[in-house]
Amino acid sequence: MYKEVMAETGVDYVCRGEGEEVLPALLSSLEQGEENPSVPGIVFFRDGEYHNDHKIAIIDDIESLPKISRDLVDPAFSFSPKIVSSRGCPFRCSFCSISAFYNGKYRQRSVDSVISDIKDYLSWGYDTFWFHDDNLTVDTNWVYDFCDQLEQEELRIKYNCMSRVDTIVKHPELIKRMAETGCSLISIGIESGIPEVLERMHKKDPRQRYHEGHPRDEQPCSQPQLVYDPG
Numbered sequence: 743m744y745k746e747v748m749a750e751t752g753v754d755y756v757c758r759g760e761g762e763e764v765l766p767a768l769l770s771s772l773e774q775g776e777e778n779p780s781v782p783g784i785v786f787f788r789d790g791e792y793h794n795d796h797k798i799a800i801i802d803d804i805e806s807l808p809k810i811s812r813d814l815v816d817p818a819f820s821f822s823p824k825i826v827s828s829r830g831c832p833f834r835c836s837f838c839s840i841s842a843f844y845n846g847k848y849r850q851r852s853v854d855s856v857i858s859d860i861k862d863y864l865s866w867g868y869d870t871f872w873f874h875d876d877n878l879t880v881d882t883n884w885v886y887d888f889c890d891q892l893e894q895e896e897l898r899i900k901y902n903c904m905s906r907v908d909t910i911v912k913h914p915e916l917i918k919r920m921a922e923t924g925c926s927l928i929s930i931g932i933e934s935g936i937p938e939v940l941e942r943m944h945k946k947d948p949r950q951r952y953h954e955g956h957p958r959d960e961q962p963c964s965q966p967q968l969v970y971d972p973g
């Protein structure tokens with residue numbers, strides 16, 4: 743894809759993967775007058791060849807990334823808090839780019855560090871969050887711990903996230919727990935009602951259905967949101 747981007751747009755450099763560590767390395771190379779930086783993941787085209795494209799830049803420890811600082815955001819800027827507790831997804835749905843983008847890696851932050859972000863946001867007056875995780879419910883124990891900590895620390899928030907049908911089917915108690923601690927919307931991809939199509943997409947447990955996990959009279963989440971991709 744980076745080849746098409748470079749050919750069609752004429753951009754000088756493309757970062758393959760996560761930019762937080764490699765972008766400063768690129769900038770410092772450019773600052774020193776080095777236009778052919780040796781930074782794996784920062785691709786450039788010279789003398790008929792692509793350079794540094796053997797690697798996708800991936801950060802192993804996402805907990806080491808600096809916290810968001812509200813002080814750096816212009817007060818006039820409309821700020822909508824988003825939280826990222828993990829990057830990547832261990833599933834391999836055939837239509838999804840997440841696995842390729844993160845080179846198949848899934849990384850998580852600790853519950854403590856996410857709770858610390860939430861406390862910061864609450865102190866700035868924000869209490870509603872969108873979890874930007876590709877799939878927040880990959881590690882159900884993590885989510886249980888997160889819900890427990892929200893409750894123990896009496897942090898009253900509202901939050902939304904993305905999950906998978908089979909997780910909801912297998913763990914209805916988890917979804918209930920999330921609803922008790924402020925989760926009001928979960929986006930899930932139904933994708934298809936045809937078992938063979940689901941199987942081809944590598945969606946697991948194709949015979950299970952959304953309503954199996956959510957009897958009509960026992961909807962734990964106030965706004966279940968379905969994403970149907972007819973493709």
Ligand code: SF4
Nearest residue numbers: 831833834835838876
């Ligand atoms: S569960 Fe979601 S994020 Fe994970 S591979 Fe499938 S579509 Fe992508």
